[in-house]
Amino acid sequence: MKFSKPSKIQEKALPLLLADPPQNLIAQSQSGTGKTAAFVLAMLTRVDASKPYPQILCLSPTFDLAQQTGKVLQQMAQYFPEIKMKYAVRGSRVFQHRLSNEKVTEHILIGTAGTTLDWAVKYRVFDPKLINMFVLDEGDVMIDTQGQQDQTIRLHRLLRTDCQNVLFSATYSEEVMSFANKIISDPNIIRLRRSEESLDNIKQYYVWCTAGDEGKYTALTNIYGVLTIGQCIVFCRTRKSAIWLAGKMNKDGHAVALLTGQSNVEQRIAVLNRFREGSERLLITTNLCARGIDIDQVTLVVNYDIPVDVNHEPDCETYLHRIGRSGRFGKSGLAINFVDSQKAYDNLMSIQNHFKRVISELDTDDPDEIEKLQN
Structure with missing residues (x-):
């Protein structure tokens, strides 16, 4: 153990x-x-x-x-x-x-x-x-x-x-x-205590994506192309977004895995086993994997959408569970949040204030700035 x-x-x-x-x-x-x-x-x-x-x-x-x-x-x-x-x-x-x-x-x-x-x-x-x-x-x-x-x-x-x-x-x-x-x-x-809830060993950033899904996709591929990561989990708010993103990345030659609530038990086991074994370095999912899934090699979590509750208010608990997929057992981790509207930005700032941990802005158009994340 x-x-x-x-x-x-x-x-x-x-x-x-x-x-x-x-x-x-x-x-x-x-x-x-x-x-x-x-x-x-x-x-x-x-x-x-x-x-x-x-x-x-x-x-x-x-x-x-x-x-x-x-x-x-x-x-x-x-x-x-x-x-x-x-x-x-x-x-x-x-x-x-x-x-x-x-x-x-x-x-x-x-x-x-x-x-x-x-x-x-x-x-x-x-x-x-x-x-x-x-x-x-x-x-x-x-x-x-x-x-x-x-x-x-x-x-x-x-x-x-x-x-x-x-x-x-x-x-x-x-x-x-x-x-x-x-x-x-x-x-x-x-x-x-609330100040202890946010994981100190996880660096947290946000990226402005003004062009909607296409802007988010560009940011993700820029990150994926520059960072030398173990493995990455991308969280989408809806099944539709997850399927679209996985399809586009596969079409562009990226080996990615997809896990949604539509996956049956056998498919879920197979996908998670392949991801654990490293057959794919990137897993695209919904909140299905937000809690408890323990994969030591995950070093990066991307919130493709900022988590919100049924009233579209910031969901601090889900955010904590999501970013906790990286930084397991005290290892260093990285969480990057995509922001595509003022509402999404306000929600993220509410999460920042809740946990009293700074979430810094990141320019994914600058490869040098992305590369610094590994230091």
């Missing part, structure tokens, strides 16, 4: 996660600080491998994040081969259990809320009353998203009252914190 010493969040969270008797926890931690390893280690310690049924339930907001958590668990559990894990996600096979009245025998379930709820209530392949640790990764999304919020509440009501409850996320709004406190009794809370 390449850990030589615990990170700040691991130092604070692990004593609480491993306490006996178990303690509930709501914890905020920046992306790339080892929070997944912290709660996975705690999950492993709560398993009695002699009992062949699910004892740990870990929910993620997306299939991709569930799979990533599973990979961390597999790495950490290699010294505990008796502990078994199963994905409770769309496409996982449980029907053979349902038809034969068999139960899931793996000790740890990692999945999404909807599928896991079906397994518990509809198919009854595991008993929620036997769960002794319930983990919500990216808990603010799980709770703040209608649908997932309802499914999470229903699952939580099926658990024992003495089940250990843990929520982890890079960000928590006051509204979400209020709700979390309602479903998690007597929690310990680890929360960052």
Whole structure:
């Protein structure tokens, strides 16, 4: 796992996660600080491998994040081969259990809320009353998203009252914190000061793109042509923009990958694996990859569109999650924001003021200025 010493969040969270008797926890931690390893280690310690049924339930907001958590668990559990894990996600096979009245025998379930709820209530392949640790990764999304919020509440009501409850996320709004406190009794809370939320190891810039999509495309290709980068993720606001950009870059001879909400599970796995392996250096996506996707080689994030919420107001949380794809585990990272209107500029300045971190202007028509970013 390449850990030589615990990170700040691991130092604070692990004593609480491993306490006996178990303690509930709501914890905020920046992306790339080892929070997944912290709660996975705690999950492993709560398993009695002699009992062949699910004892740990870990929910993620997306299939991709569930799979990533599973990979961390597999790495950490290699010294505990008796502990078994199963994905409770769309496409996982449980029907053979349902038809034969068999139960899931793996000790740890990692999945999404909807599928896991079906397994518990509809198919009854595991008993929620036997769960002794319930983990919500990216808990603010799980709770703040209608649908997932309802499914999470229903699952939580099926658990024992003495089940250990843990929520982890890079960000928590006051509204979400209020709700979390309602479903998690007597929690310990680890929360960052606002000045600590923005990632100090990530340099942040903005580029004026006055010619709309064509201006943004020119800026992106200028950056891509000058910078010697490991890998880059470009975030677009809409699927239409992402598809247009990927098509144009491919047409012009750039090897890029595309990942949107339309991609099925198999396509998403294939795209992310190819990107991790370096087959493509640039991944164009929507907010699908904004949270938790951990690819060490990513050194540059481009916000093709400044993130906004449903009311078109600046979305500081999504911004933090996006730029957190670079600068993982304290490494240096780079975030470049494309601004194509006064409204987009105002939104970005609101984000700058929120995190109290300067976002400097960059001239992408000047190769020398771009090259200086690598120093």
